[in-house]
Amino acid sequence: MTVRVRFAPSPTGYLHVGGGRTALYNYLFARGQGGTFILRSDDTDEARSTEEFRADILDGLRWLGLEWDEGIEAGGPMESYRQSERLRRYQDVAAQLVASGRAYYSFATPDQLDEFRKEAQAEGRSPAYDGRFEPDPAEAAARVAAGEPATVRFAVPRPGETSFEDVVRGTVTFDHVQVDDFVILRSNGTPTYHLASTVDDVDFGITHVVRGEDLLSSTPKHILLTEAMEAERATYAHLSLLMGPDGKKLSKRHGHTAIKAYREEGYLPEAVLNYLALLGWSPGDDDTLIAVDGMIDRFDLSTVSKNPAIFDTDKLQWMNGVYIREMPSEAFVVAVQPGVEEHLGRSLDDEEVATLAEIAPLVQERTKLLTEVPPQVAFLFADIEYDENSWDKVMTKEGAAAAVAGAAEWLSDVDYWSIEAVETALRAMLEELEMSARKGFQPLRVAISGSSVSPPLFESIAALGREESVARLGRALELMT
């Protein structure tokens, strides 16, 4: 049997980190098993679905590198992989289910249902609706024929129970008195999630349903539906949910949840993938850094953790730094150049790109997020503004002015401009002034870069050039005296 799995987001929001992880696990499982990874759009909720979200989900998956083999924009044996385009099929199935007595037209009013549920809760009984208010099939058919609006509900067989072997959770059993006679077709004729999703899983030949734990208690409904369609049930695997730092379900209030936000903040897809993979799965040994190929080799759905995981940005950020440091320097420049240009409000000429490439390795090794690079290198390409705190902390110190003045002189005397020459000159200056490097170089850093935090000084000065460096030292000196 070839494995067929799917990722089936509904385009009612941006692709979020939890969805990304679900997609990743599906992808890893499919790749490891030589199976097919399908992308489907569960967009039966027209009101909440938007084009923007549809596009964002595809973008996000592609950015992460989770290429799918079949489905949206990839095609495949099915005519459509969007539920909004398969409405007829769901209606047909619903009609068949009514005909075979596995489902029925329901006329129960919201008020009736409300009251029933309230009462059941008050008495500590199951609040699952059991069809007690419905007319007999003949009357129901007549009322529908007369044009009375009705929903279609699945007739859950009671007494009974459904139990299944969840790959990550083990045996799970639900008593049917806890399972609602759920609506499969709304009174406007559109299918609910349960129907559409199950029909698709059956029609698409999905062998393994790997999804979030929020759907665990819906699974008996899906199994019942599958069997009513006389199809073979899939194997289910329910992944624990992702939580915010406060242990509550991850939501907007915990900061960024959208994959897109991480992309914009300067995270690398490799790092996000690596981090997500480890949120609920471990390769078994003590490896923390693992590339996708390694994950595919070693991924095992049955060893996925049952515990909900807290999404902790600290570790992701550290990991991102690791991946950034591992990048070839040229790739780093390419990745960072657009951001620098945007920061500057203009594009870089060839000489400036060369300058950027020159200090890139130095910046690269101290970068955790791509977005922190532009402000750090901008001083090489544009006039600086002094950071107030840095100025106050450094430039008002005793000896600061002397160091700045000394540096201007010594740098002016350098014959052959190079990093080594700059260092030699500045160290000589220090010696002359009998000043420590710590004390003597900080004022220069502020004068040159505008901040007390910058890339290494000699390299920065060398890259900036003699003329501009001396000019900046002069300007700072004026402001100091």
Next chain:
RNA sequence: GGCCCCGUCGUCUAGCGGCCUAGGACGCCGCCCUCUCAAGGCGGUAACGCCGGUUCAAAUCCGGUCGGGGCUACCA
């Protein structure tokens, strides 16, 4: 309320009856390196929710309890 799921350092996890005086990673702290900030090196901090039981032996098995989460819609 009912049903279902889950419970090892602050966080992600390893552990599947003796190898555990519980391992790794992030974070945090200290030291070293050092022109700032990082990076790097070294060291440290810190956990089996609780109570019973099974067993010669339990983080590992069982029961209970407490805590967290999910579902309980004509949302998905």
